[in-house]
Amino acid sequence: MKYTPNSPAVVEDMLRSAGFSSLDELFKDIPEAIKLKRQLNLGRGCGEIELSRELKGLAAKNLTTEDYPCFLGAGAYDHYIPAAIDQLLLRSEFYTAYTPYQAEISQGILQSIFEYQSMICLLTGMEVANASMYDGATALAEAATMACGVKKRRKILVPETVNPQSREVVSTYARFRGNEVINTGSADGQADLSELEQRVTGETAVILIQSPNFFGCMEDVAAIAELAHQKGALLVVSCDPVSLALLKDPGELGADVAVGEGQSLGNPLEFGGPYLGFFAAKKELMRKMPGRIVGRTVDQNGRTGFVLTLQAREQHIRREKATSNICSNEALNALAATIYLSLLGKQGLREVALQCARKSHYACDRLLQSGAFEPAFRAPYFQEFTVKYRGSVEKLNAALLKEKIIGGFDAAQCYDKLHGHWIVAVTEKRTRQEIDTLVAKAVTCSD
């Protein structure tokens, strides 16, 4: 199938108008030596019917969370996505639009971004937010970079309770910028506070913390904020946006920057992307923030409207002095999050969060009661928790898969000392029956 509409006759006509004698002449600036003399090895191309068949065939080779209930989290969560979101995202004026640089014909996107920024600030308790970053991990890495720039210090403290993939991204970014990542340990599933206290010095730019953390445990963010601020360092908190309907927000706890993964807000699992990094900060960091920002203003007739603003921070103006090189972001995913938060609203998000908490606590209690599992940590949790299994978690998950259940995360994949630790996520989508079946099958598998 081809999307070039002009017929050969029209093409001929246009060639002549443009002063060329052939299509080949269009490429005369390309040296003969490097011109392709063969067709690329790419396949013939096909029409919609064959295309549809092929893609459906590939999709059919994958197991989905519609087929089996999913108890796997570890950074991506199976929440319900209301039907209205997909419908609205298919409005082509949204999804086929470019970045809203021409404000007069982009008020739709610009206003929705303004609303998104506002909602992120409401959730996180911060004062300003940007229009999105690639994902939670890069948002965290960019926050660390920003903190190092602002503080003119190079050291970044990260406990091992932060998502391992996020920590790896932070490390990659830091290494090339010439910043230093210092990993600290955990105690009973939470960041080891006494170790943090020892390691934070006048050379620390920032402490990064995730709460709830990778094990599902809540951290003592206020205490860590104090540790950071005492030494003049910043605190960046990576948080779960749905949990913020119930839990104290990073702003209240003393964070300077709040980031996180927004996939839980109306975005599908989609095998890992596109996801949504949210980034919010205190007002005094506004002009140092990476990413696009939308602001409210008026037009020549006094009408309220929205524009991309504070562009002097960005790469197209500041070039090598920009805080970040980010250009394209996750705009459509941010729109999905905005619609999600609008549909659920104040009461709805609280309901979803409550059900996540209730169902995860129910699941955890039942697993512990079964005798096949022991508690791993004592810290409180929201929708994800860690339990200790007496056998091989790998075998447990394999057996559960045969029973048509996607089991939790095997912590041993990332933490050598945590063999037998199983990190289970339970969202509002899980039913009591699914949870009871999980428990029953887990027990059978362990016999």
Place this chain on the structure above:
Amino acid sequence: MNIPKDLLYTSEHEWIRVDGDQVYLGITDYAQHHLGDIVFVELPELDTEVVTGDSIAVVESVKAVSSIYSPVSGTVMENNEELEDSPELLNEDPYTNHIAVINMSNPDELEDLMSPADYEAFCAEQE
């Protein structure tokens, strides 16, 4: 372009007014004109030691950013805090609104700066 005769200039479109051991520093009419509406000024930190050529401040407009480079070596003694709330002062009157005041450590460096005539010729070349 307005180019006062009692000031010295740099190729970065900055003006300097000498006052004993101190210099007052700002941006020229040419600079403010090319930047457009100035929206933010990142003022230098007080009591910092600077060397000629160090970037000590930043002036932002809607569509551009300009670093301000120290024309002399010395210590930053003052910055013009009025610019924090009213950056547009640099557009309105770039010569009465300075950005910073520096205590010179080596007044001989003033000899390297441009006279008003040299600066005028320099601006003409830029166009």
Place this chain on the structure above:
Amino acid sequence: MTDPVKTIFNRSVPGRTGFSLPACDVPELEPNEMIPEQFLRSRAPGLPELSETDVVRHFTGLSRENYGEDSGFYPLGSCTMKYNPKMNEDAAALAGFEKVHPLQPEQTVQGCLQILFELDKMLAEITGVERMTFQPAAGAHGELTGLMMIKAYHESRGDTKRTKILVPDSAHGTNPASSAAAGFDVVEIKSDKRGNVDLEDLKDHIGEDTAGMMLTNPNTLGLFDEHILEISEAIHAAGGLLYYDGANANAIVGVCRPGDIGFDVVHLNLHKTFSTPHGGGGPGSGPVGVTKKLVPFLPGPLVEFENGVYRFDRNRPGSIGRVKTFFGNFGVIVKAYTYLCSIGAEGLVQVSRAAVLNANYLRVKLKDYYGIAYDRACMHEFVLSASSQKASNGVTANDIAKRLIDFSFHPPTVYFPLIVHEALMIEPTETESKETLDEFIDAMIQIAKEARTDPELVKTAPHTTAVSRFDETRAARFPILTWHRDEG
């Protein structure tokens, strides 16, 4: 008259919601029975409260105040706003792609792995490199990844003095920004009178400290560098590596390959050349490809195919490390894959041919009405200048852009590249018909005439939109970035 703008917050009515959950079928514990009080917030966040109807009307209304590629011609230079095939959207929305957790066991995601594997091969074939990574989420992200690999490569050979990346003065801002983020110093190289990289200036700046050079080819002027092979040789002779910014790949796909020119690292923009939609600013995808010697440095895991099974290869000790979670923007990758399957090898060549023809057709028809920055055949885009309009009547590139809106066109890119005064960068893409191009030509000629005979009309455009030009100064001086109850 009251201000007609209503944000979603203005439409909020307490007690409403647009979504309902099934009743909770597990014990309905109170929050403080599950989580200690000190972790709980005292008040729910002030999100708006609306019915589904309200929400749908609000966002539908917003969409009608927006202009997408589906709305009309969108000739943004270097953005490649080609038509986004709907089959792409259908494919990405299949449950077998959408409802798959990235950490599921490999045997349950063979279809996903197959797409990553196949597209890797296809894009490597198109660009003439060895292997790709799909982790980078956008072009700039790809640039950063590629530059990190260049640095890691030099470091692995004990060569730590290579601190500089050379970048042409016509380069997109992400090039120097990415270089700085990768820990390099940036050296700007001038362009010559024909719009190529100035070879003399280049030779003056190449040295032992050259880590590499970033090039877009054709460049942001839409010109294929006439000395590209010499540049490649000069950089390599000095021990540097050559980076290809694929933003303008639409001009050369199927005709020549960056790998064959001598580029060591390439990135592609799936949301440009490969037809995935721009989404109002994202998501994109910026896969990075490398020649053999750089493969060990790629962020992983990579997908391998052995004994009929696709699997992740996580054992990659030389890798620079992750630049993102999971495997990249998979949903976008599916769309690019679908597109390539649909157009095939022959279709790809037709893409670049039609893209270059359409651009030259416009160039030839418009160059007598506007200044043409470089009077030579262009590739998929070209740059006009409104300098003479500005000199005569003060009509700027911005004014012309705004006036085009009145003709129902999206404006081209303006004020970029920086080396052309009052620049208008126009890229029609291959998916436009001659009729559309002729309409655009007529509009541009009309505006050129208005600039002479009725400049005020152009300077005060647009006239047909609900809003007029905005006070951007105020937005930057007194930023209002969130909704506040008292501000309405």
